[in-house]
Ligand SMILES: C[S@@+](CC[C@H](N)C(=O)[O-])C[C@H]1O[C@@H](n2cnc3c(N)ncnc32)[C@H](O)[C@@H]1O
C-alpha cells in the first residue's frame with residue numbers, strides 16, 4: 279500500500295464513515311512472521327484494517343480479521359455485532375493455530391465491551407491481551423506488551439474531530455443537495471457550503487465548549503439542545519441570522535422569502551448536526567438513551583483487585599489499590615457507560631445501577647450488550 | 663459514542679429477522695425444509711447448525727427426532743426457546759449458544775443427521791470448510807447432511823440475471839434484517855471435498871437456491 283492509496287482510502291471512507299464497509303475475514307500475513315511473531319486481531323471494517331496495516335509497516339506479524347459486520351470495533355462490540363464467536367471463529371478456522379507456537383492474541387482494547395477474555399480462553403485456549411486504544415500506538419506497545427495510561431484512554435484530538443465533521447457533513451450535504459435539486463437549484467451550493475462550514479465549526483470548536491456539555495442532562499429522545507447550559511447552537515444560529523441580515527442588507531435582497539429559506543435551512547443543518555453530538559464523540563455516552571444515567575457500582579466483597587477493569591476502561595476511571603487488592607473509582611464521573619469493566623471483571627464484582635436503585639447484573643450485559651435505543655430484551659432486574 | 667442512526671437500525675434486527683427472511687423467500691424456504699425433513703426418522707439424533715429462530719429445528723423435532731440447535735446469536739436463541747416451549751417440544755430440543763468454530767466440542771460420530779438452513783451463506787470460506795470437516799467428523803457412518811441455502815448459479819447468463827434480480831432483494835434484505843448473505847459458490851463440490859457423497863440436489867428455477875442431501879460413507883446401507 280503506497281502513500282497515495284492510503285490517503286485515498288482515508289478520504290473516501292471518512293466520507294462514508296457512517297456506512298459499514300466489510301472486508302473478507304481471515305488471516306493476513308504482514309512481512310515475514312515466524313512461529314513466535316505476534317498475532318493481532320481486528321475488526322473487518324475496511325478503513326480499520328487499512329490503518330492497522332499502515333501502522334504495522336515493517337513489522338512481522340499475523341493479522342486476523344474477524345467479522346464485525348464491517349463496523350468499527352467499538353460500535354460493533356458494544357452493539358453486540360462483534361462477539362466472542364467472531365473472535366473464536368477466526369482463531370479456530372483461519373489456520374493461525376498451525377503457524378505459531380504461542381497462544382496469545384492481541385485485541386483492540388475497545389473490543390472489551392463485547393469480547394470476553396475469559397470465555398475466549400475457555401473455548402480456545404487463546405489468551406487475549408488488550409492492545410492500545412489507538413492503532414498508532416501498536417508499534418510502541420508490541421515489544422513489551424505494556425500500555426501507558428494514555429494508551430488506554432480514548433481522546434478526541436483535532437484529527438478525529440475533523441474526521442467526524444467530514445463523516446457528518448458528507449452525507450448531510452448529499453441528502454440536502456438531492457432534496458434541493460428539484461426544488462431550488464441555486465440553493466445547492468450554498469447549502470453544501472453551509473453544512474460543511476457548520477460541521478467543521480461544531481466539531482473543531484469542541485474543546486471550547488466541552489465543559490458545558492452535560493452528560494446527565496434530563497432531556498432525552500430528540501434532544502434539541504444537548505448542551506446543558508451552553509446553548510452553543512443558539513449562539514451559532516444567532517450568528518448565522520446576523521450574517522444573513524448583513525448579506526441581505528449588503529445585496530439589497532431584503533425579503534421574507536430570503537430569510538425564510540436561509541433561516542430554515544441553517545436551523546435544519548444545525549439541528550441534524552447536534553442531534554447526537556455527544557454520542558459522536560468517544561468522550562460521552564450518546565445523549566439519546568437512558569443508559570447514560572447508569573453508574574458502575576463495585577461490590578467490594580467480591581473484588582479481588584485483579585485489575586482487569588483498570589486495563590480495559592477507556593476513560594481511565596479506575597485505580598487498583600494493590601495493597602488492599604481492591605479497585606477504586608476515583609474518576610467515576612468520566613464514565614461513558616461502555617460496560618467494558620463489567621463485562622471483563624472475572625469475579626462479577628461490578629454491575630450497573632440506575633438512579634432508582636435497579637441493577638443490571640454482569641451476565642445480562644455480557645449476553646445482550648448495551649441497551650442501545652432501549653430495546654434490550656431483558657430489562658433491568660431486581661432492586662439493589 | 664454510538665453512531666446513532668446506524669445503531670438504531672441494527673438494534674432491533676432479531677425481532678424482525680424471522681419475518682423478513684420468510685417474507686423474502688415467499689414461502690419457498692418452508693417448503694424446502696418440509697422436503698428435507700422427510701429424511702429424518704423417529705428417535706434419531708440431529709444437529710441444526712445456525713438454527714436461528716428455530717424454524718427448521720422444530721420441524722425436525724416434530725419428526726420425532728432429538729435435536730440440538732446451535733447458533734451464535736443469543737437473541738435468536740431466545741426467540742427459538744420461546745417457540746419450542748409454546749409447542750411443548752422442550753424434551754426433544756436443546757438449544758446452545760455455539761458457533762460452527764466450536765464444533766470441536768461435539769463428540770465424534772454422535773449424530774444421525776446434521777441439518778442447516780440459510781446458515782452456510784453467512785459463513786466465511788474458512789468457516790465453511792472448517793464446518794464441513796467437523797460435520798463429517800461428528801456424523802455417524804452413513805449419517806446425512808441436509809442443507810438448504812442460497813448458492814451462486816454456475817451458468818453465465820443465469821449468474822448475471824440472478825445478480826440483477828438479487829440486487830434489489832439484497833437491499834431490501836439489508837434494510838429489514840441488516841445482514842448480508844453471500845450465496846455460496848460451488849457448494850456441492852465443497853461438500854464432496856469434505857468427504858460426503860451427494861445423494862440428491864434440487865435447485866430452484868434460477869439455480870440460486872439449493873436443497874442438498876449428502877451422506878457420510880459407511881454404515882449399514
Ligand atoms: C438466516 S438464519 C437461518 C435460521 C434458521 N435456520 C431458519 O431458517 O429460520 C442464519 C443463522 O445462522 C447463524 N449463524 C451465522 N453464523 C454462524 C456461525 N458461525 N455458527 C453458527 N451459526 C451461525 C445466525 O446467527 C442466524 O441465526
Ligand code: SF4
Pocket residue numbers: 576580581582583584585586587588598604605622623624625626627628
Ligand atoms: S472490580 Fe473486578 S476486575 Fe476490577 S479489580 Fe476488582 S475483581 Fe478485578
Ligand code: SF4
Pocket residue numbers: 574590591592593594595612613614615616617618619620
Ligand atoms: S467505568 Fe465506565 S467507562 Fe470505564 S469501562 Fe466501566 S463502563 Fe466503561
